[in-house]
Amino acid sequence: MAKVLVGKTSEIGDGKITNVTAGGKEILVANVGGTFYATGNTCTHAGAQLHEGRLNGKELVCPWHGAKWDITTGNLNWFPQKLKQIGSYKVVVENGSVYVEV
Numbered sequence: 001m002a003k004v005l006v007g008k009t010s011e012i013g014d015g016k017i018t019n020v021t022a023g024g025k026e027i028l029v030a031n032v033g034g035t036f037y038a039t040g041n042t043c044t045h046a047g048a049q050l051h052e053g054r055l056n057g058k059e060l061v062c063p064w065h066g067a068k069w070d071i072t073t074g075n076l077n078w079f080p081q082k083l084k085q086i087g088s089y090k091v092v093v094e095n096g097s098v099y100v101e102v
């Protein structure tokens, strides 16, 4: 498992979303109230880049058709049809930097 740098904690403020490509995977990283979460960045409905969506607390809203994802687990919270999970990744914060493990 590789630890990949996402950025400085100071660059990803509370309520902010960023993204990184690591290990060939598109990953979204969000700061919710000072805790960092990482999920897949591709909506499993039609492929939107989820980092272009918005956060509503711990819920991530897809920018295209409004699917609602749980940022803490990558599970679907709401959509008219069943969708595959986007997945989640472990986040490590060390010395003011944020890393994801892929």
Ligand code: FES
Binding pocket: 043, 044, 045, 046, 047, 048, 062, 063, 064, 065, 066, 067
């Ligand atoms: S692409 Fe995300 S809800 Fe359609």
